[in-house]
Amino acid sequence: MPKLERDGEVFVLHLDPDDENRFHPDRLAAVEAALDEVDAAAGPRALVTVGGGKFWSTGLDLDWLLSNADRSAAYLDRVHALFARTLASPVVTVAALNGHTFAAGAMWALAHDLRVMRLDRGFFCLPEVDLDLPFQSGMSALIRARLTPATAHEAMTTGRRYGGGQALAAGIVDAVAQADQLLAAAVERARPLAAKARPVRAQIKETLYAETLTALRTPTAR
């Protein structure tokens, strides 16, 4: 399960190092509680999210979904809400991509303000086209709002797997780092931005991403 630690003004949300970090409802609840704690904290603060093993997150928990098909719309709404609150957060968020970042995991990474990716291993990938899974409107809007037209097109319509250097060249991540320096690099980017965690920053993001947030907040058809 995720664990929240604090390093001065930087909160670090450690995703499970022994897990793919799929969005099982219990994991979502733990992430939501961690974000609630960051939101409730006063004063300058930033947030880094990081895993410890081969995965950052591989997105939707398809096993759980198959066993709970009657709850799929509510589940998707909950995942969309995670994307929306991250995208609209006044707190600067930095995803330290220590490993595979796939599908809805990749979308959550894009909802962060910044991404730093491990250079030697792991892929950023939207494999939906190969899995016969279309994107929900809100997901599509989120990806398009954060990437250049050419990168969004390639990532969404070919399922390309981007290694760290390729993700940097495509503008998917903002920096790369060696595996053993990844967390430090992400914290170093987050710390000087801790003072930006002001209510106006949420207002600015609500206006900048108005259409995307509306799409993410529209309930999934039942």
Added chain:
Amino acid sequence: MPKLERDGEVFVLHLDPDDENRFHPDRLAAVEAALDEVDAAAGPRALVTVGGGKFWSTGLDLDWLLSNADRSAAYLDRVHALFARTLASPVVTVAALNGHTFAAGAMWALAHDLRVMRLDRGFFCLPEVDLDLPFQSGMSALIRARLTPATAHEAMTTGRRYGGGQALAAGIVDAVAQADQLLAAAVERARPLAAKARPVRAQIKETLYAETLTALRTPTAR
């Protein structure tokens, strides 16, 4: 007239090597029939479009339009439909730009998934501003959806002629090649993507380009 050939999983639509490949209704009918054949084919497949002479396509057939002014709205709808079906196609499309790619020809190239351009000769150009021709809403939406803001602005408001290297730098094309290697380079890009020709890919593109496709499918005012 255009001629469709097949090279394994890659269809190659040869545009007329002795012609500017303007969109005369007869040419549109032949292109539509070729696209129908590609759509109807089963299994993995991709499409490369290429000319053979100095031109890839110079767009609307203004001579025909002047003689058929009463049919201009239906004609524009048909051209917009070509753009829309190319943009939304599940089959990966690669335009091999062997020569001048102008105006609505340039827009059709942008509707393809990828563009490879000849390095030594030929221009990509939207000359509308110099011809006193405004862009239809759907055309404007298409260009903006496929280029960065700065490139769309420059291309549409100055009529700049981009050679191969300049088009690559501006993000208009994805690769350049020597003239005698152009078709091979395009086929090489298309072949590994043949397996992506799945119905879900059309769904993904419908969502990604929803506003653009709606604009292209809105009938021209009569």
Added chain:
Amino acid sequence: MPKLERDGEVFVLHLDPDDENRFHPDRLAAVEAALDEVDAAAGPRALVTVGGGKFWSTGLDLDWLLSNADRSAAYLDRVHALFARTLASPVVTVAALNGHTFAAGAMWALAHDLRVMRLDRGFFCLPEVDLDLPFQSGMSALIRARLTPATAHEAMTTGRRYGGGQALAAGIVDAVAQADQLLAAAVERARPLAAKARPVRAQIKETLYAETLTALRTPTAR
């Protein structure tokens, strides 16, 4: 006060060299009159805007606004109208950023067709997040329409100060120049584009920026 001069086909609007060039209503009136003169001129023409001291423009006149709170909505509408007419202008406009370009000044610069920035001193900056000032919808739409998603996000949500080289790398400006060559560089870019000042260019920009212009032209809530 601003002063309009003419150098062949290029008008040069000299902003006040001894001033921050905030948008006091009197300054707005002088800029509007200069733009009226450029609009009314016949034939090929382009426009360069430049200051002479440490500032290009630092945007809204907050001192005046504090003393005239009852007129703030009309004032914002007037500033938005300046952005809209610049963005939609058929005349090619080049901002020669000789010094600090902040807040609504930075937005006005983005409404120009092109920006050339002094290399050694001065910053482009949207400091709103640090001043607890949200962006109006039209302002947000303008910035997003002119920059890549990553640059708009960083500029608007972190208040980063971009020097000339950084602004070039981020795609905020199109070129940089030494201070003593800045105006000449801007004029050199503008002159060959003077012939583009045709009514159709305004039509093309109205379609390209339809949503942004609608947002800028929507009256501020009173």
